[in-house]
Amino acid sequence: MKVSFHGACREVTGSCILVETSDVKFIVDCGLFQDEDSEFRNMISFDFNPFDIDFVLLTHAHVDHCGKIPKLFKEGFMGNVYCSYPTVDLANQMLLDSAKVFTMREGGTPLYFPSDVEKAIENFKAVPYDQEYSITNNIRIRLKDAGHILGSAIFEVWIREGKREVKLVFSGDLGNPPAPIVKDTDLIDGADYVFIESTYGDKVHLSRDNGRKLLEEKIIEGIKNDAVMIMPVFALERTQEMIVELKRIFEKGHIKNIPVFLDSPLASRVTNVYKKYESFFDEEAKRISKKKKDLFYFENFKISKKKGDQASFLKHSGAKFVMAGSGMCDGGRVLDYLKKYLPKKNTELLIISYQAENSLGRKLMEGESEVDIGKKRVRVRANVSKIQAFSSHADSLKLVDWIGEIKKPNPKTIFINHGDGISSEVLSNNIKEKFDLNTLIPDYGEEYEL
Ligand SMILES: [Zn+2]
Structure with missing residues (x-):
């Protein structure tokens, strides 16, 4: 059998791994590239013929993992996309939003339209966690909870070729427990x-x-x-987690209630999907949901619903707190707040998310005194703080510990992808040093015989 890598190689976007066995071809994830050349890289043909792919395993609903699935269908794929139950609905929201962004972009042909998303979603097939599921006579899968976002899955895949059976494990993105809402990351006992x-x-x-x-x-x-406190947030998971974190802080009772506002239509739709899947929450989140009826509500917290909500929040004088997308300040409604409040001294910009190079968020985090927002040059007098504790990704220690649990059998090779700069290399060295395991950091397009 062969595996080859078609994205997220020494970078964090465009996840896509192709597995070719003697009788089946499948891919794990089919994500959008989100780097500077992404428009071109997303538009060009796949390295393989989508018509030849039998099925897709989708680890979770972030667009760097699922964002090219509608394109895959458009170009001839006819199989199923296997994923968890929440992922079906979350991917639907995320993909529809991507389609909207593509169609609003000036010039060029959109990568896909909302109608392509609808057709793709019809072929998503939800599979429960923790149960073995046979896709073909020779391939069975089991989803384990990755604890990264709601519905995120680690895939265990058993492949039989003749008398030989090989077990592959795909981590997807691994979580950073203890996190509110999602369960802790499941451990895997063994893999080839x-x-x-x-x-x-x-x-x-x-x-x-x-x-x-x-x-x-x-x-x-x-x-x-x-102060006006502004927190740029990603719509999926980070927003829901931060609502719960803020609820925790304000409901302690010793802090004055101030208006807290969520201004992101996508985040608000995603939050509604979360409410539908309470049975996938961790025990504490389930307990709060049961007791307080709504995990995503606290006094003075308001979600923008209609035209005019933003204007009335902007008008409010005195201390206030707003969460808005996008998480890297590259677009979305957060820009309305940044334009108005960055030049003011009593503004606190709270950066809690990963900021890619060249993003507006990165520039602000690095202390630039003037930035361009659209066509406007904006002075930055606001105080900018970063809090790097709310990541939904495992850090180096947790990644190494997770690998350390995979013992029966010990993996023959660990392929490391989805990492910028030297992060894959550092992880590779740490794994080799601690467990004496063989590691590989594949380059784009590289193929390996297993
Ligand atoms: Zn992710």
């Missing part, structure tokens, strides 16, 4: 080959408890200074 992400393969996160303390301190200080 492992494919693991390395987003934070070279970093150790601040603990969530310290992050919570820091966030609370920032809010107390912000209230004292009548």
